[in-house]
Amino acid sequence: MKMFLSDNNSGVHPKIIEAMVKANEEHVFPYGNDVYTKKAELKFKELFGENIDVYFVLNGTAANVIGLSAALRSYESIICTDSAHINGDECGAVEKFTGSKLLQVPNSNGKISIDDIEKMLKLKGNYHRTQPKMISISQCSEFGTVYTVEEIKEISKFAHENDLYLHVDGSRISNAAVSLNTNLKEMITEAGVDILSFGGTKNGLMFGEAILILNPNISEDLKYIRKQGMQLISKMRYISAQFIEYLENDLYYKNAKQANDMASLLENELKNIKQIKITYPVQSNMVFMKIPKDVIKYIENKYEFYTIDENEGLIRIVTSFDTTEKDIENFVNDIKLGLKI
Amino acid sequence: MKMFLSDNNSGVHPKIIEAMVKANEEHVFPYGNDVYTKKAELKFKELFGENIDVYFVLNGTAANVIGLSAALRSYESIICTDSAHINGDECGAVEKFTGSKLLQVPNSNGKISIDDIEKMLKLKGNYHRTQPKMISISQCSEFGTVYTVEEIKEISKFAHENDLYLHVDGSRISNAAVSLNTNLKEMITEAGVDILSFGGTKNGLMFGEAILILNPNISEDLKYIRKQGMQLISKMRYISAQFIEYLENDLYYKNAKQANDMASLLENELKNIKQIKITYPVQSNMVFMKIPKDVIKYIENKYEFYTIDENEGLIRIVTSFDTTEKDIENFVNDIKLGLKI
């Protein structure tokens, strides 16, 4: 039975696990000094450009924390939305490891506005206040919405004009690329992003994420921060082998496309039902909607999903690389049964 | 070609990777709320006793840091040997995350003495000094030596009489169990250990280690510390599936036995050669020895190993679960060729 709780409920894409099995041969050097890791780095450079640094870490929390840490001192702060994953869902990992404060601004459909960022800049130079040094956005946002390439460019331009860096939490970065029908280089490197947390676990990988440092001015000391941050794995080839397969032949794109398409299908099936209200633009693989409370009760016997607000009947449905049209059809039918239509 | 650099040069035991592939089926709940994780926890309880808590993390550094953190405030300190892995080889991860100071004492063949621990206790109650609260030992030690069950009991007794906890860095814990011809419960639980970092990656696993909390007085809040410490993996089943296979049918023991036997074989082949001096008792899967410098040059063309001190001709040879008698024979032959004997 497929779950809709999150895109980490699914297993690993068969090609990925096959690649891991194939990497299980000889003795190799540990800690990334192996041919798999070298090759995976090259794959990233092919996609994002030559002048980047690639660091593999173990999960998404770490990709964000270690990446941010590379460019921050503890008295420097991070501007992000109140809905940002780094703000609400990482048990204070950013504050604990970096010592930095998160400066929360309101979100609009999960996205940040330059006006709100600008208000925070009045702290600059005042030594009673943390010093804003980083903007962090999530692409896709926590509500499944997607910044356009133009929007990212505007934010990075504003950031650099104001001596700030731009970090992108890309736990669903592939879904965003599919959504925008663009490529990663255009969306990230050319748009002026400085640090990217490149996620794969939510899109068919087993574990391991990549930190991409796109701004060459950012410290090369990240290798020490990674180790001190408990994120250096000895048998790194098993992360690298995943990423080689993931980036070759566009598996990252195909997986994300399937997930996005299924969310889109779900939206199309439901959007004209008057008892249902889609609450955020469906731009990737998440559908937020308000449905009658008794229908929630009805479908939660058969499906796993996240009820955000029981009183309001607000739920979140997340599709995955292995969600099928049949899965969506069944789900829609059950909703309709619940609605008695 | 097999390497002797470390026991993390090897790949993953075939049964382990098979178990991971088999776990790659359905959607399951993330973050450890899955049947694999429940079963893996039960396996640990079978081996160590019912009253333990089990927390999976991503690597050995994290097992040590997160485990220690559960029982320490930042002004409390950790007594360990100067040779301890947590002291020298984790890029300051303990200090960074826990804020605690490591109080180093001299080692004797990698092991700690109660006399040296006792000297540190005079700091107690003096608020200019950190407060000793933890003894951390490595089993096996960094020089491959092994504490007897009786020695562990003495240390834990001393610890508890002095309001200290006993932590064991068990990155090679299975090799120690084989070495002592004992079982894990006797060596750890019954010997009075409070916290164990249970390692597997050096003995045939891919990634993931377990923190075992054996002392029920230690905080159950470790689940928050783990998340804040960037060590909560979403698809936890792929760690748990490894441990189920590892603990069932004694794979952990068989793998360690093979590695230990091969180190023992190597020792036996070399110990009577007068140009070679074995520098530490060979009690697990590591052989430290001094050999003529020109022989190092000769064999390093064909083999990977760690030269600790070039001038002294001190090298370290580590065997692995997949090291074979043939591997040892070849290596010994090449050493003899180098020695021209």
Add this chain to the structure above:
Amino acid sequence: MKMFLSDNNSGVHPKIIEAMVKANEEHVFPYGNDVYTKKAELKFKELFGENIDVYFVLNGTAANVIGLSAALRSYESIICTDSAHINGDECGAVEKFTGSKLLQVPNSNGKISIDDIEKMLKLKGNYHRTQPKMISISQCSEFGTVYTVEEIKEISKFAHENDLYLHVDGSRISNAAVSLNTNLKEMITEAGVDILSFGGTKNGLMFGEAILILNPNISEDLKYIRKQGMQLISKMRYISAQFIEYLENDLYYKNAKQANDMASLLENELKNIKQIKITYPVQSNMVFMKIPKDVIKYIENKYEFYTIDENEGLIRIVTSFDTTEKDIENFVNDIKLGLKI
């Protein structure tokens, strides 16, 4: 010329500095093991009750950070208003030292509401989120308003029913006592406060603040946290001598009364002028008001005060223990001149 920028513009009350000079005699034991410190602690116990612990630190930031740290682990969080001094004006000192996250809720005239606190409690038990463990309020608030004793009781009752502690940032605690016409024991100890930062520098002291631990369950290890937090002074008698004088003969109360009375006088002189709008209830020694922009220009040539929002004409006037009626009269006259009335 008196300033109205803050109550730390003033010097030290003559009786305080006289007490410091008198303490400058013999050699005494350092670090608080002296008769002055013992006596100062007794004075605090007379005022707040026997069962408290008193720790002197060097400034207000430290009183807050070290006091909070005594009762928090890094994954536990602090609920406070967006306007709280610990949130906005301490350069991230709380996050840096405790590792804890601040959970901001909206303020109403600088004060917190139980409804907003309650919303944060839904994080409890979710290991992706920090665990609320502390409510921190400022008495007086950053806008000069004051919680009634009844309000503090309600908050502490709610806190304790929900396994939370209540911390009070009392940098202006004496002004609050005057405002409520109550005593410190009733307002703090009997109202159920767990930790108090007892400030004096804004009310006529030179330096040094006191952390009062009112809840006996909170760790006695604060003496180690204080030292590790760089807050143990060797010649502590010079802090203690201040507090003895401050608490004897109600100097804390008299000083605060003078400051409050002068703010009240200012309010009375201005509240009926139609071009001026008092923006927060004047309950202690701060007056926030909107006045015409050209009047700000006019008076800022002669007086120092804080312009919060130039566009809105919002300014803050803070009176001090040594502000006189004449000072207020002159200031009011100059405002009237500026207003041409």
Add this chain to the structure above:
Amino acid sequence: MKMFLSDNNSGVHPKIIEAMVKANEEHVFPYGNDVYTKKAELKFKELFGENIDVYFVLNGTAANVIGLSAALRSYESIICTDSAHINGDECGAVEKFTGSKLLQVPNSNGKISIDDIEKMLKLKGNYHRTQPKMISISQCSEFGTVYTVEEIKEISKFAHENDLYLHVDGSRISNAAVSLNTNLKEMITEAGVDILSFGGTKNGLMFGEAILILNPNISEDLKYIRKQGMQLISKMRYISAQFIEYLENDLYYKNAKQANDMASLLENELKNIKQIKITYPVQSNMVFMKIPKDVIKYIENKYEFYTIDENEGLIRIVTSFDTTEKDIENFVNDIKLGLKI
């Protein structure tokens, strides 16, 4: 009765407290934006050279921690002796705030050797190890010995050749200047020191120490680190007024000379007594000596001093700016009475 426990047992020099009283006049800007602080900074520049930055903090622990923090990331480490105050006597404050590891090397009469420093440099570039970035020495050392100007120059030269900074813990820096019969500029600035903790509390001040940044490449962000480190005092004039008086008319030098002379007098009186063994060269204001245990019992009824090792009869005598010849004579007489000579 004078104590010999530490040089912080004494009170404040009369001229210092007089200067503080004189500063207690008008309202001034807080946080160091006052004429006293500007003047104190100028005084430091007169003594140490124009190109330095001066930051006042509240105590010696903070001077060390905040100063070190300005030039370190958490994965960078500090080489110091095992006897260093930052290593043993600050309750882990360095580790807690900077996250950095202290790399201890043996001391020789309290001093560091370049050979021992050099051994630590082999960690460089190895990402499993912290990266040495700082040498910290104490001048005077914790055993009262003093580095010559030439020795400091050699260490700073070695430091800079190896991409390290040199920090001096100068809690007794004035005693060292007296001892060497040199001036501060020659001993510190011209000798190539990068960061100096300039102490005064042990030499007649009340509280407050100065961090001097002598290397212009070190971050100007120290003002944020100071605030985040809880070390920004609002009424800074009372620190600054002390330093103005202390540096004007060479009070720092005169006070230290008196203390040093008294230690020298004590040494001269005792060094020829055969039952007494002076254990470290007496070069400043501390005398370490072994005396018969029953004599310790005898004199500890009348005097306060620190017994380092009761079994060995090792005690420490510290003289202060206000120790008189009469004090020493009485003490010597009582020792002789104890010795029955």
